[in-house]
Amino acid sequence: MDFVTLAGLLIAFSSVFLANWLGGGEVILLLNLPSAIIVILGSLGATLIQSSIQEAIRALVLLKWSLFPPIYDFNSSKAILNNLALKARRLSLLALESDVNAFGNHFSSRALQMAIDGTDPDLLEDRLHDDAIRIYDKRMKSVAFIESIGGYAPTLGIMGSVLGLIQAMANLDSPEALGQGIAVAFVSTLYGQGFANLVVFPIAKKLSGYVDRELLYHQFIIDGVCGIAVGKHPYRLELELNTYE
Template sequence: MDFVTLAGLIIAFSSVLLANWLGGGEVILLLNLPSAIIVIVGSIGATLIQSSIQEAIRALVLIKWSLFPPVYDFHSTRASLNNLAHKARRLSLLALESDVEVLGSHFSSRALQMAIDGTDPELLADRLHDDAVRIHDKRMKSVTFIESIGGYAPTLGIMGSVLGLIQAMANLDSPEALGHGIAVAFVSTLYGQGFANLVIFPITKKLTGYVDKELLYHQLLTDGICGIATGKHPYRLELELNTYE
């Protein structure tokens, strides 16, 4: 689990609660279920209108990366590629048949199997590059879906405030109820801004970093496996792959 994300969320929300408490506000006024519903559910609904259920499902899967991020061990992968290069040079590409799964990902297994099967190195490089870009683009669509939720949240917060004010105006004959209603109405705006800027946008920034790192990792695999397929000297390949971090 990524405890940095969890700690960031706790600190962000705690700062709001602390500021409210220091200003003499009541915490209970910040807890409003209707405001949460219109901001969170409304924002998700608006985003679904512009997207598809498949994109929503992929985004739901991807958002788990914010707490359980993927691990891309560049150092270990470079070492494994170097070992494969030495083995292929000492024996042959066919000798790597038992090592197809050694790099531990579907992308690498498919790439290595294609190399072993004798795919032309240039064609192999093009296909792997296209696959890496395609995976990256698909991930970024999911990030965009999540980011859109944050884009709608502040507007939905204002709509919630307007609805709250409408209800408050219905209590003009009761000053105490009117004041309380107006206070509650503005909670929706707070929810909209907070949900977007303390949750959604920071998470999408983090997810974008992971997606870009995945693309770089796939480029490392592409260069390494294509280098093995062309019979590149293991030490030269090692020097070239050392630029990937």
């Protein structure tokens, strides 16, 4: 689990509550369920209108990376590729059949299997590169879906404030109720800005970084497997792969 994300969220929200408390505000005024509903559900609904259910599901799956990020161990994979290169040079590509799942991920296994099956090295590189870009584009669409939620949140917050003010105006005959109603109304704006800038956009940025690293790892695997396929010397292959980290 990525405790940095949890720590960041805790610090971000604590700063808001601490500032409110130091300013003499009541914490209870910052807790408003209707405001949360219109901002969070409203933003999600607006994003769904412009997207498809498949994109929403993929975004939800990708969202778990914010707490459970993927691990791309370049050093470990580099050692595996070097061993495979030595084995293929000593025996043959067919001898790597038992090592197809050595990396523990689908992309690497498929790349190695295609090399073992005798796919032309140039065609192998092109196909794997296309697959890597296709995966990257699909991931970035999920990131864009999440960013869209953050884009709508501030506007929904303003709408929530307007609704709150409409309800507050109904209490013009009671100054005390009117003042409290206006205070609660502006909580929606706070929720909209806070949800977008303290939660959605930072998480989307972190996910984007993970997606970029995944693409780099896939390119690393492509270079390694294609190097093995053309019979590149293990030492030379190791030197080329050392540029990745």
